Amino acid sequence: MTLAQFSRRIFDERKGILLPLLVVVVANIATLVLGVLPLRTAVAAAESEGTQATLQLGEARRQQREAEQARSSKENADNDLRRFYDGVLPRDLPTAQKTMNLWVTEAARDAGLEFQGSQFDWGEVRDSALSRAFSRITLQGSYASIRRFLHAVETAEEFVVVESVELVQHADQGTASGALEVSLIVSTYFLTKPTS
Numbered sequence: 001m002t003l004a005q006f007s008r009r010i011f012d013e014r015k016g017i018l019l020p021l022l023v024v025v026v027a028n029i030a031t032l033v034l035g036v037l038p039l040r041t042a043v044a045a046a047e048s049e050g051t052q053a054t055l056q057l058g059e060a061r062r063q064q065r066e067a068e069q070a071r072s073s074k075e076n077a078d079n080d081l082r083r084f085y086d087g088v089l090p091r092d093l094p095t096a097q098k099t100m101n102l103w104v105t106e107a108a109r110d111a112g113l114e115f116q117g118s119q120f121d122w123g124e125v126r127d128s129a130l131s132r133a134f135s136r137i138t139l140q141g142s143y144a145s146i147r148r149f150l151h152a153v154e155t156a157e158e159f160v161v162v163e164s165v166e167l168v169q170h171a172d173q174g175t176a177s178g179a180l181e182v183s184l185i186v187s188t189y190f191l192t193k194p195t196s
């Protein structure tokens with residue numbers, strides 16, 4: 001008996017078992033090809049989309065944190081600027097003039113300088129809500145006194161800016177050392193524009 005005849009005989013005798021088994025195998029292959037493989041592709045695509053969504057969520061959260069920090073920084077800067085305008089800068093022209101004349105004169109006297117004269121003026125700052133009040137002041141005294149005065153201006157609670165300093169030495173008659181004369185331009189700023 002040949003192999004083909006032997007196979008045919010087994011098939012004929014076991015047809016009742018082999019046919020259902022063959023149908024089950026074909027059904028399993030069809031389920032694999034038609035159901036499982038497309039689902040696996042869909043699952044892989046869903047996993048990829050999930051990963052992308054997680055990355056996008058992380059990026060959105062980072063951008064939200066940055067936006068909140070920027071908003072908080074802006075609010076802090078606005079509050080600091082409001083405190084600066086309300087508490088540090090002179091509130092108007094008369095207050096600025098008092099700072100320029102009275103406070104600077106007292107600081108010069110406290111530093112041991114002799115007040116020679118001053119000239120006060122003011123002007124609006126272009127493209128700004130601020131106005132500038134300034135004085136050209138002439139003082140006379142020793143170098144150490146001038147340094148004390150400049151230190152007092154730099155560390156003052158009042159908002160005073162030294163814009164220029166010019167030193168001139170006058171020789172006393174008959175002495176080797178002379179007094180120094182200092183000419184300064186000091187300024188302050190105020191938010192409210194003055195009315196005439």
